[in-house]
Amino acid sequence: MVYQIVAVTIKExxxxxxxxxxxxxxxxxxxxxxxxxxxxxxxxxxxxxNNHPIDLLVVNQDHGAIAAKVxxxxxxxxxxxxxxxxxxxxxxxxxxxxxxxxxTYSLALIFPADFSDRIIxxxxxxxxxxxxxxxxTDPAVGNQLLSPVKGLVEGYIDREASVAQAPIQTRQFFxxxxxxAPDGQAGFIRNLGARFAAQMSGAQDxxxxxxxxxxxxxxxxxxxxxxxxxxxxxxxxxxxxxGVFFIITIISASLFREKNEGxxxxxxSAPISRTAxxxxxxxxxxxLNLVQIALMLLVGIVVFHIGLxxxxxxxxxxxxxxxxxxxxxxxxxxxxxxxxEQVGNLSTVLSIVLSALGGVMVPVYVMPAFMQKLSxxxxxAWALTGFQDVIVRGxxxxxxxxxxxxxxxxxxxxxxxxxxxxxxx
Amino acid sequence: xxxxILIVRNLSKxxxxxxxxxxxxxxxxxxxxxxxxxxxxxxKSTTLAILAGLLPPSTGQITLDGLDLSKNLTTAKARxxxxxxxxxxxxxxxxxxxxxxxxxxxxxxxKELQKRIDEVLEIVQLTDRANELVNVYSGGMKRRxxxxxxLLHQPEILFLDEPTVGVDPQSRNAIFKxxxxxxxxxxxxxxxxxxxxxxxxLCQRVAIxxxxxxxxxxxxxxxxxxxxxxxxxxxxxxxLIGSVEQQVRELPMVREVNRQDHTLNIHVQDAQKxxxxxxxxxxxxxxxxxxxxxxxxxxxxxxLNLTGKNLRE
Numbered sequence: 001m002v003y004q005i006v007a008v009t010i011k012e013x014x015x016x017x018x019x020x021x022x023x024x025x026x027x028x029x030x031x032x033x034x035x036x037x038x039x040x041x042x043x044x045x046x047x048x049x050n051n052h053p054i055d056l057l058v059v060n061q062d063h064g065a066i067a068a069k070v071x072x073x074x075x076x077x078x079x080x081x082x083x084x085x086x087x088x089x090x091x092x093x094x095x096x097x098x099x100x101x102x103x104t105y106s107l108a109l110i111f112p113a114d115f116s117d118r119i120i121x122x123x124x125x126x127x128x129x130x131x132x133x134x135x136x137t138d139p140a141v142g143n144q145l146l147s148p149v150k151g152l153v154e155g156y157i158d159r160e161a162s163v164a165q166a167p168i169q170t171r172q173f174f175x176x177x178x179x180x181a182p183d184g185q186a187g188f189i190r191n192l193g194a195r196f197a198a199q200m201s202g203a204q205d206x207x208x209x210x211x212x213x214x215x216x217x218x219x220x221x222x223x224x225x226x227x228x229x230x231x232x233x234x235x236x237x238x239x240x241x242x243g244v245f246f247i248i249t250i251i252s253a254s255l256f257r258e259k260n261e262g263x264x265x266x267x268x269s270a271p272i273s274r275t276a277x278x279x280x281x282x283x284x285x286x287x288l289n290l291v292q293i294a295l296m297l298l299v300g301i302v303v304f305h306i307g308l309x310x311x312x313x314x315x316x317x318x319x320x321x322x323x324x325x326x327x328x329x330x331x332x333x334x335x336x337x338x339x340x341e342q343v344g345n346l347s348t349v350l351s352i353v354l355s356a357l358g359g360v361m362v363p364v365y366v367m368p369a370f371m372q373k374l375s376x377x378x379x380x381a382w383a384l385t386g387f388q389d390v391i392v393r394g395x396x397x398x399x400x401x402x403x404x405x406x407x408x409x410x411x412x413x414x415x416x417x418x419x420x421x422x423x424x425x
Numbered sequence: 426x427x428x429x430i431l432i433v434r435n436l437s438k439x440x441x442x443x444x445x446x447x448x449x450x451x452x453x454x455x456x457x458x459x460x461x462x463x464x465x466x467x468x469k470s471t472t473l474a475i476l477a478g479l480l481p482p483s484t485g486q487i488t489l490d491g492l493d494l495s496k497n498l499t500t501a502k503a504r505x506x507x508x509x510x511x512x513x514x515x516x517x518x519x520x521x522x523x524x525x526x527x528x529x530x531x532x533x534x535x536k537e538l539q540k541r542i543d544e545v546l547e548i549v550q551l552t553d554r555a556n557e558l559v560n561v562y563s564g565g566m567k568r569r570x571x572x573x574x575x576l577l578h579q580p581e582i583l584f585l586d587e588p589t590v591g592v593d594p595q596s597r598n599a600i601f602k603x604x605x606x607x608x609x610x611x612x613x614x615x616x617x618x619x620x621x622x623x624x625x626x627l628c629q630r631v632a633i634x635x636x637x638x639x640x641x642x643x644x645x646x647x648x649x650x651x652x653x654x655x656x657x658x659x660x661x662x663x664x665l666i667g668s669v670e671q672q673v674r675e676l677p678m679v680r681e682v683n684r685q686d687h688t689l690n691i692h693v694q695d696a697q698k699x700x701x702x703x704x705x706x707x708x709x710x711x712x713x714x715x716x717x718x719x720x721x722x723x724x725x726x727x728x729l730n731l732t733g734k735n736l737r738e
Contacts, residue, residue, distance in 0.1 A: 007529030011515065011522075018517040262511030266574075269477045269507040270530045271499045 008280025030243025064116020123165035232304030251330030289323035311396035328414030436485035460628035506580030531578035565596020
């Protein structure tokens with residue numbers, strides 16, 4: 001029986017090696033996706049990081065000093081590159097708008113001429129008109145890029161406005177106290193207020209100020225990632241899983257070819273059991289899945305320098321379970337159809353739709369709640385979670401066992417149902 | 426040809442309301458070429474599929490060289506060679522790769538496998554083309570490799586299901602020669618076909634099947650002698666065919682007349698003598714003859730006599 005299984009496996013590998021469509025679907029397509037999508041989405045995944053800072057045009061029309069201080073604060077922030085000049089000339093609003101319209105840059109920050117005046121007025125007159133800071137942005141730029149920059153700018157403006165308003169408000173407070181004080185003490189209180197205000201103003205080099213706090217970003221303690229995922233670390237496992245599950249299209253085409261060409265029927269006239277025949281037939285696809293995983297991780301490592309986490313051996317059971325689920329699904333899909341066209345369409349749609357629902361193309365966490373729940377029933381989602389657990393979150397063998405268990409559960413269910421429904425004729 | 430190799434008793438196969446094979450019983454002798462003849466859909470391929478273990482019978486018993494097929498299917502399969510009507514090959518592999526694969530499935534390995542591959546390639550006369558991909562082969566060459574696969578494991582009995590359908594004369598001749606040579610070497614062959622000339626050339630005995638039943642079984646010579654009336658096939662243009670049929674039936678040498686639209690099949694002992702009398706009738710009735718054909722006694726006319734229809738219908 002083993003000899004016959006090996007014979008079927010060798011034959012299938014020879015047939016596969018001559019099948020350009022299978023080769024394209026299983027290797028070229030996912031690798032192309034990995035290369036293109038990882039490169040294309042680098043700006044989105046890594047935007048704001050030291051390697052891919054966000055370019056921000058700055059137009060400072062402020063006649064006062066506060067906007068300049070905000071700009072100084074922003075220039076010291078990581079993840080932003082401020083562009084204030086073009087051809088040694090300060091950028092004007094018109095220039096900024098042209099550069100964005102030409103898609104040279106995506107974001108511009110405009111401080112109006114009366115920015116400082118209005119902030120200072122607001123210190124003594126809370127109902128005074130507020131300063132209006134503008135962002136000019138390409139409408140195609142998503143909130144994921146705009147929101148963090150906007151938050152950062154708001155934070156620095158808030159800080160510099162507070163610093164500018166504090167002496168004025170202090171002096172006002174003491175003046176009000178002096179107005180209510182007996183004549184002999186009023187002068188003393190006013191002087192005290194002026195000295196406080198002067199001292200506050202003198203100490204207002206906000207950029208050199210130690211505010212007494214800093215911010216750091218950490219993963220949960222049980223995750224052992226030393227850093228957060230790059231575009232490649234998100235996309236390589238994602239499109240690798242897409243490629244692995246594309247095997248259902250190739251398996252169904254191959255099984256129906258055997259049926260249509262009469263070779264399955266002829267094989268049944270030979271002294272080989274149906275079990276041996278199916279094992280021999282599907283074993284190459286299982287092995288092919290493992291080769292796919294190894295090759296695509298290699299592409300990730302060589303081209304995009306991704307790491308494999310702190311416990312790369314965890315990838316072994318994960319790969320074995322993912323391949324078992326993918327080949328089982330391939331056999332099940334074949335069992336559900338009556339002819340090659342029907343199954344061909346079904347398998348193509350399934351391999352794309354299930355990959356999308358599984359978070360391969362769009363992360364599951366950005367999907368609506370019902371789709372997130374739906375993804376729990378999608379093997380691709382579990383596989384992606386498992387690979388990201390190891391590669392991105394640095395988890396080890398024990399931590400990913402539940403995911404491996406779920407994937408093996410999918411595999412067993414697919415295989416059991418498929419073997420019940422499969423027809424050799 | 427001295428002992429029974431295959432005994433079939435009361436074999437039937439039904440699909441819900443359709444009865445594909447009905448109560449077939451026959452015996453095949455060792456070293457015999459036995460023909461299963463019948464038109465498309467007669468039940469030949471179903472019978473062969475049951476005999477080869479591809480389909481379970483609804484009822485009946487098959488004994489292969491003393492083995493009850495229902496209880497010893499795997500053992501029996503190793504002793505059977507099946508050449509199906511479909512060209513069951515892997516077209517993107519070479520002929521040799523196909524043979525290697527099928528040989529391994531039958532347990533052949535190493536030098537023995539290579540030796541058998543060389544031998545069967547020699548038998549089907551494709552040694553010099555063995556390393557070419559099957560998908561560049563002609564239909565006839567594919568059929569020859571199809572045959573070669575059935576021979577690889579040196580079966581005791583070979584089932585050939587319509588092995589010459591759609592092949593060129595060169596390949597057909599190569600297949601005939603191969604079957605004859607194998608039979609001379611002692612191989613038992615069951616050969617299904619709807620080409621009567623093939624059955625007459627190759628088969629020592631034939632069974633004629635129609636609607637899933639055997640309607641005649643004997644040597645081709647005995648069948649022709651006992652059932653093989655000559656047939657005069659006469660087509661009449663106008664509405665006088667009824668009058669012609671009535672007068673022809675009264676001729677002394679005419680055994681039977683079948684009418685199909687504007688054609689009469691006139692079954693006679695001696696076609697040459699009766700032809701003149703038939704033509705005199707048409708002339709006397711001023712009936713316009715549009716086609717005239719004489720079929721001498723053969724398996725073709727045996728089938729026509731037995732069923733009233735042509736084998737290729």
